[in-house]
Amino acid sequence: MNAHVENTLFNDRNAALLDHPADADHLKAALRTLGGGVSIITAGEGEARTGATVTSATALSVEPARMLVSLNRSSSTWPVVERYGHLGINIVGADHETLADQFAGRGGLRGPDRYRGGEWTTAVSGAPLLVDAVAAIDCVVEEAIERHSHVIVIGRVVAIRIGTGHSLLYQNGRYHDVAAR
């Protein structure tokens, strides 16, 4: 096949794809298609406790055991993570949809009120951990890299709890129960 024919075929294939400008709205639209595992980030003690629902928690490496989470710098959670130097990463399941909504700030709950309805214990790092989480990973902050609107928090794993069930998935603006598929 000569170069011209190859090129024409390539362009024809591309013409079938929809091109969009590389802006925030289209990036959000692209990312909505990506299913993300839901975790609740917890930090602080007593009345200073707060937290956030995230899909950005993932492993940086397993050896050494390091997690990373991308947190909005303007969220109520980042200053508490920074102050206490710890974070609980609670991987949640379908039973925790209400809690996930609370920690996403839906319903207007803030700080310790977001913990309402859950059973909590204190982890090695001092962070609160959800007793019946699918799994919970307790971290101390190793490094925090502030970039643009967010901060990439690298957590050194200090304790791990493994429960039962499947992680809740968030895709196209709603939760999906993986176990029900």
Ligand SMILES: Cc1cc2nc3c(=O)[nH]c(=O)nc-3n(C[C@H](O)[C@H](O)[C@H](O)COP(=O)(O)O)c2cc1C
């Ligand atoms: C499914 C889901 C995933 C989210 N993922 C993130 C995330 O990775 N990082 C983040 O900073 N906020 C994320 N958010 C938003 C936070 O949960 C929310 O902004 C925060 O808890 C509320 O902010 P506030 O504490 O300042 O009220 C997510 C929300 C939802 C519903």
